[in-house]
Amino acid sequence: MPSCAIPENGCMALRHPKGRCVLQGARPIIDCARAKGEDMQVIEEQVYAFSKDNAPCATAQPGEMLKFVTKDCFSNRIPDEKTTMADLDYTYGFANPAAGPVYIEGAEPGDVLVVDIYEIKVADEGTVATDDHCGPLFEGTDYRTKKIKIKDGVADFNGVKILINPMIGVIGTAPAGEDVIDGFVGSHGGNMDNKLITKGTRLYLPVRVPGALLQMGDVHAAMGDGELCGTGIEIPAEITVKVQLVKNFELHWPVLETYDKWYVNANAPKYDEALMNGSKELRRLLMNVTGWDPVETYMYMSIQSDVEISQGCEPCEVQLSLRIGTPKLPQFAPLVPRP
Numbered sequence: 001m002p003s004c005a006i007p008e009n010g011c012m013a014l015r016h017p018k019g020r021c022v023l024q025g026a027r028p029i030i031d032c033a034r035a036k037g038e039d040m041q042v043i044e045e046q047v048y049a050f051s052k053d054n055a056p057c058a059t060a061q062p063g064e065m066l067k068f069v070t071k072d073c074f075s076n077r078i079p080d081e082k083t084t085m086a087d088l089d090y091t092y093g094f095a096n097p098a099a100g101p102v103y104i105e106g107a108e109p110g111d112v113l114v115v116d117i118y119e120i121k122v123a124d125e126g127t128v129a130t131d132d133h134c135g136p137l138f139e140g141t142d143y144r145t146k147k148i149k150i151k152d153g154v155a156d157f158n159g160v161k162i163l164i165n166p167m168i169g170v171i172g173t174a175p176a177g178e179d180v181i182d183g184f185v186g187s188h189g190g191n192m193d194n195k196l197i198t199k200g201t202r203l204y205l206p207v208r209v210p211g212a213l214l215q216m217g218d219v220h221a222a223m224g225d226g227e228l229c230g231t232g233i234e235i236p237a238e239i240t241v242k243v244q245l246v247k248n249f250e251l252h253w254p255v256l257e258t259y260d261k262w263y264v265n266a267n268a269p270k271y272d273e274a275l276m277n278g279s280k281e282l283r284r285l286l287m288n289v290t291g292w293d294p295v296e297t298y299m300y301m302s303i304q305s306d307v308e309i310s311q312g313c314e315p316c317e318v319q320l321s322l323r324i325g326t327p328k329l330p331q332f333a334p335l336v337p338r339p
Helices: 271-290 294-304
Strands: 011-013 021-023 041-043 059-062 067-068 098-104 111-121 126-128 144-151 154-157 159-165 167-172 190-191 202-206 214-221 235-246 255-257 261-268 305-313 320-325
Touching: 041 059, 041 098, 067 098, 067 214, 098 235, 111 167, 111 214, 167 202, 214 235, 261 271, 271 294, 271 305, 271 320, 294 320
Parallel strands: 041 067, 059 098
Antiparallel strands: 011 021, 067 235, 098 214, 111 202, 111 235, 126 144, 144 154, 154 159, 167 190, 167 214, 202 255, 255 261, 261 320, 305 320
């Protein structure tokens, strides 16, 4: 696995175990080494929806480290390449299981749950699969499964070596209203499939119910933006995180903090609506810290903020998920207060 330490030369490259230098999308903002050797609760119970009615399987204090043991998005039900999603009666109600939920002591509606991601340890084999109704090239695509071996942090796809970058596809808190199945995405989080939610980053989630009810799963060893065929390298994993709270802060959509950027995550059935949701939230947060008026903030966003598609798999049922990133501004307060 690539080291979590920031390279001494300050570049965006990390050292692969075999010695060569490889590029990574973001440098860590937390000390990932802290997770080693620390005692922590292990969260193994799986649920298939984010719900205020889910009974918590564990309780954690702010500042506590936790390990979530997750299955792949198929609930580990594809043992070989002869088995396809057609054999599973695969529906989103039985997809993307998440470990949890965990009740966070002191978390109340109107707070923000902060999740620092210390480690994502994946299995030695993952799965990529297609069906006949997902992604832009669904017409003419059949049900097919491909098993991907992983060794020393490298995946092998038909002899092509791919450096893995494990990320969390499903993570969030319980909504205050109706249940949301794990395969879907919303303002609570859920199936955001943001490939930047990875080791060394910090995720801020709105708290809508007492205890927040944190759960996560659907890890990918590697995934491209958009997740075009509907799957990345789906894989079981162990995720080590630290949970913290920011009290009484208004947050409408999940926010990700990386080494040099803030990202608002938003979704909707169509791109233009998702873009509107994310843009409104980013502008609101920027105005809070800069004091700029709405038009000047909009101008700044047009100069400095990037729109990136996390998942866009029409005609499947999952809504379009995107993120809007903006640089950190050292002359202003953080976009979201730090715990």
